[in-house]
Amino acid sequence: MPDIFVSQPPPTSPVSSPADIPINTVENPKSKFSYLGKLFSSYMFMPDGVRFETQEPGETIMLLLRKHWLTNIGWVLISVVLLFLPFILLPMLKLSGTLPETTPASWISLFILAWYLLTFSYFLVNFLLWYFTVSIVTNERIVDIDFINLLNKKFAETRVARVEDVTMRTGGFIRSFFDYGDVFVQTAAKEAVFQFLAVPHPEKVVMVINKIMGVEEEEGEVH
């Protein structure tokens, strides 16, 4: 006899631990290229082999965020232009007569070496500032590490339990197309607002933080 009524399966239990949060957009590395992509990713969900200075025992990194790669396009393009500029500049200077024919080869060599040294410095400093300016969401805390320049660092953290509100903002064609935006975490801590600027997948970031907040609240009720 056919069933007239089939009961719906019971709703899945709420998230009981951060490990249950089913948001993982970082694929397993299948090639060298994707492995490199993972190392320099701007959005890492539960990254392997990453630790931060004040990480406590038992604390798991849920999200590691950097500015979207597209925000680097300015300095990367400038670096590429600087890389090729001597090939255009030197023949032009010779042709126009600005660079005398009697200029010793050692001086030209020094100019080229110094040029590439400065280009290397420009690229390295910008890369370091991008790579090490991170926002970290763990199962217990939200940590914001900002390298304003090579010598100045700003470190802020708050407990997830102190988070009051999480909002995101995205707008404009480029941000919408490449799916990145700003996430603001309002807290009751000393640092009132944590700003994750130009991070990829802001909706997912908000979702993950909200889920961790839910887990924290549940744990708080149990205890």
Next chain:
Amino acid sequence: MTIEQILVTFITSAPAVFIKAVAVIILFLHLAFSVVVVRQTKLMTGVVEANISPAIYGIAIIHFLFSLFVFMWAILFT
């Protein structure tokens, strides 16, 4: 004789020496900067540790060695 006059005499009588002196001073300052980069990279890799951290530190050291090489080049070969 004022400092300006000394400088003008120096530049007009030996321009190559003047250019070399300026280049060496600038490259020395850059060498100091590259030392700061190495030191700060070590601190940064301590703040956020990842598998790639030693490679990034290595790149900072290569940058320092390149800076040293150009500095020595300026002194020895120009």
